[in-house]
Amino acid sequence: MEDREMFKATCADCGKACEVPFEPKEGRPVRCQECFRKNRPQRSFGGGGRGGFGGRRFDRRPREMHKATCAECKKECEVPFKPTEGKPVFCKECYAKKKDSEDSSENF
Numbered sequence: 001m002e003d004r005e006m007f008k009a010t011c012a013d014c015g016k017a018c019e020v021p022f023e024p025k026e027g028r029p030v031r032c033q034e035c036f037r038k039n040r041p042q043r044s045f046g047g048g049g050r051g052g053f054g055g056r057r058f059d060r061r062p063r064e065m066h067k068a069t070c071a072e073c074k075k076e077c078e079v080p081f082k083p084t085e086g087k088p089v090f091c092k093e094c095y096a097k098k099k100d101s102e103d104s105s106e107n108f
Helices: 033-039 090-105
Strands: 008-010 015-021 065-070 076-079
Touching: none
Parallel strands: none
Antiparallel strands: 008 015, 065 076
């Protein structure tokens, strides 16, 4: 393992001199390891401690859908974003075809 460059700093909480593995920036508090451990926010894993997604909770409300016309097949479809005038919108099927053809052309 490579040795990290350490920088001298003063803990914003207890005032002790310490070393940190990043360059302290003015206006941003630095904490020694002890104070950092005391003040670190508790992690929540959204599944009763069974993994989750990096501590983030996902709100599964239905997404707002917007009507659009597919630029490829001209079918009316719904998309989970507000279409921007002048930018093409594709239905699921045409988007999948377009994405597949782009992916296969990257291999050459």
